[in-house]
Amino acid sequence: MFLLLLQGFGDIVLNIHNLIFLIGGVALGLIMGAIPGLTSTMAIALIIPLTFYITPVQSLVMLLGAYNGGIFGGSLSAILLATPGTPASAATAADGFKLALQGKAGKAIKMAITSSIFGCLFSSIVLIIIAEPIARYALKFGPGEYTVLMIFSLTIIASAAGKSVIKGLIGGILGLLFGMVGLDPIYSVPRFTFGIPYLGSGLSLVVMLIGSLAVSEIFRQIESVSMGRVSAHLPPPTCREDDRLSFSEMKQSFKSMMRSALIGCGIGSLPGLGPTLAAYIGYDMAKRNSKNPDLFGEGSLEGIAAAETANNAVCGANLIPLLALGVPGDTVAAILIGAFMIQGLTPGPLIFREAPELVYSIYAGLILSNIVLFIIVMLTHKGFSRIARLETTIIYPVVLMFCIVGVYALNQSIFDIWIMMMFAIIGYIMVKFDFSPATMMIGFILSPIFELNLRQALLISNNQLSIFFSTPITWVFWLITLYSVYNILNRKRKERQREKQQAIL
Amino acid sequence: MMKKFMALLLVCCMTLVLFSGCTQTKTEEKFPAEAITLVVNYGGGGSTDLSARALAKAAEASLGVPVTIENKSGGSGSTGVIEVQNSKNDGYTIGTLTYSPLAILPYQMTVPYTIDDFDFIMGYGEYRYGIAVKSDSPYNTIEDLVNAARENGGMAFSASGYPQPFAMQKIAEKEDVIFNYVPFSSGSDAVTAVLGGHVEATVGIISSVVPFLETGELKLLASASSKRWDEAPDVETLEELGYEDASIQSYVGLGAPAGISEENLKILREAFAKAFEDQEFQDLMVKLQLPASYISGDEYKTLCQEGFEANKVLLENVTQ
Numbered sequence: 050m051f052l053l054l055l056q057g058f059g060d061i062v063l064n065i066h067n068l069i070f071l072i073g074g075v076a077l078g079l080i081m082g083a084i085p086g087l088t089s090t091m092a093i094a095l096i097i098p099l100t101f102y103i104t105p106v107q108s109l110v111m112l113l114g115a116y117n118g119g120i121f122g123g124s125l126s127a128i129l130l131a132t133p134g135t136p137a138s139a140a141t142a143a144d145g146f147k148l149a150l151q152g153k154a155g156k157a158i159k160m161a162i163t164s165s166i167f168g169c170l171f172s173s174i175v176l177i178i179i180a181e182p183i184a185r186y187a188l189k190f191g192p193g194e195y196t197v198l199m200i201f202s203l204t205i206i207a208s209a210a211g212k213s214v215i216k217g218l219i220g221g222i223l224g225l226l227f228g229m230v231g232l233d234p235i236y237s238v239p240r241f242t243f244g245i246p247y248l249g250s251g252l253s254l255v256v257m258l259i260g261s262l263a264v265s266e267i268f269r270q271i272e273s274v275s276m277g278r279v280s281a282h283l284p285p286p287t288c289r290e291d292d293r294l295s296f297s298e299m300k301q302s303f304k305s306m307m308r309s310a311l312i313g314c315g316i317g318s319l320p321g322l323g324p325t326l327a328a329y330i331g332y333d334m335a336k337r338n339s340k341n342p343d344l345f346g347e348g349s350l351e352g353i354a355a356a357e358t359a360n361n362a363v364c365g366a367n368l369i370p371l372l373a374l375g376v377p378g379d380t381v382a383a384i385l386i387g388a389f390m391i392q393g394l395t396p397g398p399l400i401f402r403e404a405p406e407l408v409y410s411i412y413a414g415l416i417l418s419n420i421v422l423f424i425i426v427m428l429t430h431k432g433f434s435r436i437a438r439l440e441t442t443i444i445y446p447v448v449l450m451f452c453i454v455g456v457y458a459l460n461q462s463i464f465d466i467w468i469m470m471m472f473a474i475i476g477y478i479m480v481k482f483d484f485s486p487a488t489m490m491i492g493f494i495l496s497p498i499f500e501l502n503l504r505q506a507l508l509i510s511n512n513q514l515s516i517f518f519s520t521p522i523t524w525v526f527w528l529i530t531l532y533s534v535y536n537i538l539n540r541k542r543k544e545r546q547r548e549k550q551q552a553i554l
Numbered sequence: 555m556m557k558k559f560m561a562l563l564l565v566c567c568m569t570l571v572l573f574s575g576c577t578q579t580k581t582e583e584k585f586p587a588e589a590i591t592l593v594v595n596y597g598g599g600g601s602t603d604l605s606a607r608a609l610a611k612a613a614e615a616s617l618g619v620p621v622t623i624e625n626k627s628g629g630s631g632s633t634g635v636i637e638v639q640n641s642k643n644d645g646y647t648i649g650t651l652t653y654s655p656l657a658i659l660p661y662q663m664t665v666p667y668t669i670d671d672f673d674f675i676m677g678y679g680e681y682r683y684g685i686a687v688k689s690d691s692p693y694n695t696i697e698d699l700v701n702a703a704r705e706n707g708g709m710a711f712s713a714s715g716y717p718q719p720f721a722m723q724k725i726a727e728k729e730d731v732i733f734n735y736v737p738f739s740s741g742s743d744a745v746t747a748v749l750g751g752h753v754e755a756t757v758g759i760i761s762s763v764v765p766f767l768e769t770g771e772l773k774l775l776a777s778a779s780s781k782r783w784d785e786a787p788d789v790e791t792l793e794e795l796g797y798e799d800a801s802i803q804s805y806v807g808l809g810a811p812a813g814i815s816e817e818n819l820k821i822l823r824e825a826f827a828k829a830f831e832d833q834e835f836q837d838l839m840v841k842l843q844l845p846a847s848y849i850s851g852d853e854y855k856t857l858c859q860e861g862f863e864a865n866k867v868l869l870e871n872v873t874q
Contacts (some may be wrong), residue, residue: 094597094625098607191752192736232630235737237662237715249663250628320743374749375765376742383740384597387604393841397765460628501739508736509710509753 053405054177057413061110061404070107071414074114075421081115082122083433085132085263086446086455087552088255089119093384095390105392105407110414112388113465116381117169117364117418120324122425124161124357129154129283129437132263132448137324137363139262139490140332147348152284154434155292160350161357162426163294164306166419168358171310172317172365173415181401184373187318192505194517195319195528199499202326203493204334204533209487211346214541217488220479224492225499227252234501235508245396247464254325256465257493259452260472261479261486266451268477270445283437302354305335309355313362318369321381324360326494329487331359337536365415371396372408585645585818589620592808593641593649595634597627601761601842602806605679605835606650609808612832616825631655632665639667644812645818648675651809657861658716670860673814675822677807678830679839680847682760683718683778684789685711688748689771696776696795699755700703700729708732711755712744717802717861718757721778721792724800748772759801760785761843778802784845800823803861806844807854823851 061067067253074096081092100108123135128145133477141161149158175183190198203221210217230241231251242248286292286547309331335355336345345352367378375397377383389396401408437444456469476486510516517523592610596602603625610621626634631652638649656669685696693699703709703726711733713719717734726733736753738744741762748756749771756763757778764785767774777783777791780801792800808826810819829835832849839846849857 078736098623101611188746188750191747191750194750219858232663234739237630239663242663244664247628249630249632320746321739374742374746375762376746377740383600387600390601390842391604391838395765395843397760398769398771399765460633461624461626462628462633505736505738508734509736511708 053409054412056406057409058417060410061105061413061417067110070103071114071417072421074111075118075418075425078115078118079122079425082119083121083125083134084133084451085126085450086255086453087458088135088353088515089116090380090384091458092119093381097384097388100388100391105394106410108388108392109407109411109431110418111282112385113411113414114418114421117361117415118422120361120364121162121165121422124165125433126157128161128445129433130448131266133258134216137257137328138358139258139325139487140328141227141353142262143346144349144352145373148350149437151348152286153291154437155286155430156223156294156350157353158426158430159294160298160302160353161425163299163436164302164354164357166423167306167360168313168360168362169364169419170308170416172314172362173412175314176365176368178195180369180373183318184369187370189520189522190319192502192509193519194522194526195405195498195502196506197517197523199495199502200532201526201533202330202495204530204537205330206488207537208333208493209329209485209491211483211485213483214537216484220484220486220488221492224489225496227257227489228493228496229500234497235504247462252468253459254494256456256469257472258490259456260469261476261489263452264469264473265480265486266328266475267445267449268473269480270441274442283434285438298350302351305339305351306358306466307353308334308338309358312363313359314366317363317366317378318326320370320376320378321498324363326355328360329491363369368411372400573704583832585821586617586619588646589622590617591647592621592623593634593637593647594623594625595627595631595650595652595655597625601844602650602652604720604842605806605839606842608835609655609678609826609829613825616828624629631657632659635667638811639671639811643813644825645810645814645822648808648822649852650783650806651862652806653790653804653858654716656858658865660862661844661865663673671812671853671864672809673819674851675808675810675826676830676851677805677849677857678846679806680779680806681806681846682783682845683721683757683802684722684760684763684783685755685757685775685778686748686763686772687755687775688751689773693754693775696725697831699775700725700731703731703733708734709755710736710753712736712738712747713757714741714744714759717804721757721800721802723868725792725797727796745772749785752841764843803857805857806847810849
């Protein structure tokens with residue numbers, strides 16, 4: 050196995066063509082990821098036609114490079130512009146941008162790249178060593194188990210909510226509701242579509258994210274400019290320390306990174322959940338266990354580390370169900386299947402037998418893509434930061450243009466732009482009234498998975514609720530859910546006591 | 555003086571700009587004179603997309619113009635179909651017209667098109683289906699499944715959307731038992747539900763079932779298509795087992811908006827029929843496990859219409 054892996058490395062590093070395709074893939078993914086509206090899914094869809102003409106190794110390393118680069122690219126714009134480039138980096142935006150406003154953009158980007166790479170390397174190693182057993186174990190997750198896992202995931206809304214849990218719940222429920230637009234997953238009956246065929250396939254996560262987080266941010270900028278506050282977008286670093294990531298800062302975040310890496314691997318091995326959910330869960334867990342939970346949302350390096358490790362850990366772990374079972378974990382993995390098939394390979398249990406060298410080239414490509422990503426980001430991040438120091442009146446019109454073009458390019462649909470604008474207004478109003486758009490996002494991501502699995506489970510069990518308590522896995526998740534709710538209530542109680550004490554003083 | 559000169563120059567320029575708008579109108583020109591757009595009604599990288607790309611590449615040779623792919627996914631495959639319906643019927647826009655948005659989707663959502671809104675070029679691939687269970691399952695025949703469903707008052711099976719469940723529904727109808735259809739979002743998800751033991755059986759698409767037949771984790775009980783599977787030639791079809799009309803037909807084909815001129819349709823039909831024979835295309839279809847099977851445009855239209863009529867009865871039972 051080790052020899053095969055070494056051979057895989059050699060195949061890429063020593064062959065200049067393979068290396069060029071890898072670097073090209075990473076760079077393309079990074080750029081597309083960084084531009085709000087363009088995603089790694091699109092970068093990969095762009096590369097696919099090219100794969101007809103290049104070798105299997107070249108096409109796969111290029112695709113993996115774009116995948117990995119794309120997930121990180123989103124964080125760059127999340128940190129520098131507060132407009133996450135991809136859904137997976139939405140959890141990074143709050144803390145990253147707060148740090149950037151303090152002149153610490155360099156520090157935030159370095160934390161993000163380090164933890165991204167840590168997450169991806171960690172999950173790559175897991176993939177190489179124990180892909181097969183994990184995939185077999187993941188088979189045990191049926192609709193019943195998924196449903197309980199979703200119930201647990203709903204509890205993370207509480208910590209994304211900020212001060213008021215009630216407002217968080219309202220946001221979450223709004224998200225669940227938006228997630229139901231489209232054909233009902235069981236009987237294909239249209240819901241909330243108002244007879245518009247475009248709404249039949251539901252609202253797109255990217256469109257919603259760009260609207261409620263990116264364009265609504267642009268609205269706020271327009272508002273502040275119209276009040277006469279024209280300024281440089283970001284301040285320059287105040288001292289050299291602001292651009293550096295110290296060892297002690299890394300050490301402080303290490304526990305969160307480890308935890309997030311495990312969470313990301315778990316979420317990635319379960320098909321259908323995806324990096325965005327992993328980032329939110331990782332962030333939530335880090336906040337609960339942190340020594341400085343109050344800093345979360347106000348510029349916490351630990352928060353960035355937790356979110357970034359988790360979403361990039363999904364990157365490698367997603368290949369576990371893809372390679373072992375032929376089940377794509379998310380939209381990107383689904384497109385990767387097409388790339389395999391062009392080469393005459395069906396991802397699934399046979400691929401390890403039919404083309405072991407290719408599998409190991411994939412492993413090597415995944416690991417090398419991290420190194421390439423690290424080098425590219427280190428060489429270019431100063432340039433990105435410098436762009437972000439331009440005046441807001443220059444930056445945001447450009448960003449808005451990219452948002453519109455990107456959202457249109459998703460499905461070549463003008464209708465999507467209107468949906469984006471609608472969510473921009475919703476997002477703007479939510480922030481004005483102290484609701485967190487993140488809670489809506491989480492609800493929206495969970496909604497379809499939750500509903501589909503709940504109803505599948507009830508169909509299988511003939512409407513017997515016992516299916517949700519039928520296996521040890523369901524019990525474990527019920528216990529975690531209970532603990533999580535207890536934890537939330539406990540924290541609220543402490544907060545109230547603290548407030549009372551302060552009132553007395 | 556200078557001002558006058560500039561004004562004159564401006565007028566000249568503007569006239570030129572105006573004239574440049576008048577491109578030469580197409581008169582008695584040989585079709586096709588410019589690039590043809592092929593709208594694919596699913597996203598990039600799927601088997602419909604990849605097969606259409608290979609076909610387009612092969613057709614370029616005989617058409618002599620580029621055939622560019624445009625992916626219009628969404629709306630369960632209807633968005634791309636609507637795009638074709640709304641485009642000009644001059645032959646320069648064609649698209650993939652798959653069976654499900656034409657013959658099934660109209661019962662599930664309001665779509666602005668009917669089958670008559672299209673002229674069909676050809677059908678080129680037939681999706682193949684089968685009924686499979688886990689290899690350590692106690693059931694070895696369709697009869698075993700029927701008996702178990704009768705004893706236990708029903709049995710759950712997985713599939714990834716219509717038309718797959720029709721196969722089980724027709725068996726259930728004939729034998730008077732209950733098979734509960736549990737929908738999954740993709741063919742491979744439906745198969746993993748069987749592997750994980752969450753449902754007893756699946757009506758799966760060939761590409762997601764075959765790998766697990768080879769590893770011995772699944773066993774195929776019947777082919778749910780009109781033919782036996784090349785990969786499992788000993789397993790009988792549902793029709794051979796005595797369930798007439800239980801086989802599922804689902805095609806992928808090409809078409810143009812209705813009203814395209816006879817000559818242009820003929821040129822397109824001939825070019826794509828020739829492209830179908832292309833070795834690279836045929837090889838890709840084998841790789842995609844989407845059996846290549848040619849039927850003429852008229853045959854494909856009839857197939858969709860008959861399917862549409864037949865599905866009416868089946869789907870009305872489901873949604874009640």
